Amino acid sequence: MALMRISRVISSLIFLMLTACAFMQGTQVTLTPTQTPIPLPQGTPVPTRERELHPIQTPSQAAVEPTLDQPMSCTTENAPPTYTVRAELNYAKRALKVSQRIRYTNASEESLTSLVLSVKPNGQAGVFSLQSINIIVGESAQYTLAGQRMEVSLPEALEPDCSLEISLNFDLRLQAIDIGGARAYQGYLGYSDRQTNLGQWLPVVAIKQGDSWITHEEVSIGEQEILDVANWDIRLSITDAPNTLRVAAPGSVEKISDSEWHLTMLNARDYSLSIGENYRLNQAVTPDNVTVELYTFDDAIITSDTGSMDTAAYALNTALKSLSLYEAVFGDYPLDRLVMVEADFPDGMEFSGIVFVGGEYFRGLSGVESYLTLISVHEIAHQWWYSRVGNDQALHPWLDEALATYSEFIFIEKFYPTLTDWWWDFRVNRLLPQGFVDSTVYEFTSRRAYINAIYLRGVLMLHDLRQTLGDDVFFGWLNRYASTGSGRVMSPEDFWSLLTPEQLERTKPIRERYLQKPQIISLATPECTAATCTP
Numbered sequence: 200m201a202l203m204r205i206s207r208v209i210s211s212l213i214f215l216m217l218t219a220c221a222f223m224q225g226t227q228v229t230l231t232p233t234q235t236p237i238p239l240p241q242g243t244p245v246p247t248r249e250r251e252l253h254p255i256q257t258p259s260q261a262a263v264e265p266t267l268d269q270p271m272s273c274t275t276e277n278a279p280p281t282y283t284v285r286a287e288l289n290y291a292k293r294a295l296k297v298s299q300r301i302r303y304t305n306a307s308e309e310s311l312t313s314l315v316l317s318v319k320p321n322g323q324a325g326v327f328s329l330q331s332i333n334i335i336v337g338e339s340a341q342y343t344l345a346g347q348r349m350e351v352s353l354p355e356a357l358e359p360d361c362s363l364e365i366s367l368n369f370d371l372r373l374q375a376i377d378i379g380g381a382r383a384y385q386g387y388l389g390y391s392d393r394q395t396n397l398g399q400w401l402p403v404v405a406i407k408q409g410d411s412w413i414t415h416e417e418v419s420i421g422e423q424e425i426l427d428v429a430n431w432d433i434r435l436s437i438t439d440a441p442n443t444l445r446v447a448a449p450g451s452v453e454k455i456s457d458s459e460w461h462l463t464m465l466n467a468r469d470y471s472l473s474i475g476e477n478y479r480l481n482q483a484v485t486p487d488n489v490t491v492e493l494y495t496f497d498d499a500i501i502t503s504d505t506g507s508m509d510t511a512a513y514a515l516n517t518a519l520k521s522l523s524l525y526e527a528v529f530g531d532y533p534l535d536r537l538v539m540v541e542a543d544f545p546d547g548m549e550f551s552g553i554v555f556v557g558g559e560y561f562r563g564l565s566g567v568e569s570y571l572t573l574i575s576v577h578e579i580a581h582q583w584w585y586s587r588v589g590n591d592q593a594l595h596p597w598l599d600e601a602l603a604t605y606s607e608f609i610f611i612e613k614f615y616p617t618l619t620d621w622w623w624d625f626r627v628n629r630l631l632p633q634g635f636v637d638s639t640v641y642e643f644t645s646r647r648a649y650i651n652a653i654y655l656r657g658v659l660m661l662h663d664l665r666q667t668l669g670d671d672v673f674f675g676w677l678n679r680y681a682s683t684g685s686g687r688v689m690s691p692e693d694f695w696s697l698l699t700p701e702q703l704e705r706t707k708p709i710r711e712r713y714l715q716k717p718q719i720i721s722l723a724t725p726e727c728t729a730a731t732c733t734p
């Protein structure tokens with residue numbers, strides 16, 4: 200493992216030099232050595248639905264209980280949350296029985312009397328059903344559950360640097376993907392006749408900012424997550440299933456028996472996976488020794504006038520090229536594997552170490568100038584702008600979406616420089632985008648208007664910033680944002696704070712053109728030098 204890592208670092212350095220050179224020759228882009236990353240210290244909660252107080256339930260016989268003799272223990276080590284999960288999927292019924300243990304350390308400076316969990320699967324009606332919740336052995340914990348927000352009362356205050364364990368037992372009854380319908384976008388947690396997707400299927404501890412635990416109301420436009428990194432250890436068993444099943448999962452995947460898998464991943468914002476019947480697997484390794492695994496169905500082999508073509512082979516090649524490019528431009532991809540899945544739901548979706556790309560794009564490829572190219576590299580770019588660098592996807596969606604969309608342009612510019620005009624026209628200009636880039640997901644009534652403002656005017660803003668700052672400063676800034684924000688949740692202020700006062704002043708007209716709150720930059724007028732004013 201250590202040797203592998205060292206060889207990856209060496210090949211990364213070589214590849215970085217090679218790619219940076221190639222990038223410069225092909226597209227006039229230069230990537231300068233980045234400055235030393237500046238460490239940063241780590242919204243407003245949106246009202247959730249009506250709260251209801253749930254009756255305390257008796258744990259079932261099979262329930263897991265806390266393992267600690269004492270409900271809380273104190274340490275000087277500040278570990279990220281750890282989720283230890285035993286899950287049993289009855290495949291025929293698409294039903295899961297899940298036991299989940301959450302170990303959480305209070306890294307804040309205040310004692311906590313309650314803990315808030317974000318329960319994403321409770322955003323779909325009829326999916327999540329809690330059987331028991333315990334902090335003390337044999338005693339049910341008090342909680343409220345409203346929408347995705349579960350607030351758990353602690354039996355005693357959790358002091359700073361102290362940790363506790365919460366044990367949850369719950370059932371998930373997955374819903375059929377609403378293919379072609381209004382809820383199709385929720386297909387990352389759902390099933391078709393050939394695919395079962397477990398996207399963000401586990402409750403996680405919410406993020407606390409100041410005095411507020413942040414959870415956001417789910418709406419059908421955009422994403423609403425704000426997630427901390429965590430460590431995951433999952434044992435998944437699958438019963439009542441055909442023997443053609445394949446598990447497409449990120450991190451470390453160990454098949455223990457014909458029906459049992461051990462899945463682990465460290466420092467990841469979610470643990471999501473897909474289980475498919477008759478998945479075809481195409482895989483290859485980048486020069487940096489990252490294995491890309493692409494799971495598709497037979498319908499990715501399409502027939503045209505020129506014969507048949509396996510669009511999976513094309514998508515895999517595109518994924519390899521984009522992953523290497525983004526490692527060179529934005530910094531290391533932290534895992535040894537990247538999993539990509541043909542989705543039975545529209546568009547695409549990003550998770551840590553695994554991305555989904557809509558099946559319609561595999562079935563409709565017409566060359567490089569296609570959504571298969573753009574959405575594949577877009578979702579892979581989210582491995583930096585979502586997975587590595589976190590943000591509030593409900594209140595500041597542009598931080599991940601504008602950057603992921605601009606990453607598409609960086610890919611086209613590098614590998615298909617004659618297609619840059621096509622990209623601007625096809626992806627941006629023909630749609631005549633309007634709207635403020637710094638809008639929240641709650642300010643739109645249509646997905647088109649949301650994408651136009653956040654993604655498309657977002658890339659126009661980023662391109663203007665690049666032209667004003669120059670390529671060296673611009674790419675150095677993105678690289679620094681990726682390294683500074685690695686493993687953290689970043690805000691727009693954090694993003695802008697990585698510019699010097701002079702650069703901030705020079706880019707002020709751009710913020711005034713694209714943002715409804717250009718003045719949020721409290722750092723715009725500090726009386727300091729570049730070395731002292733950045734946090």
Ligand SMILES: [Zn+2]
Pocket residue numbers: 577578581599600603
């Ligand atoms: Zn995106």
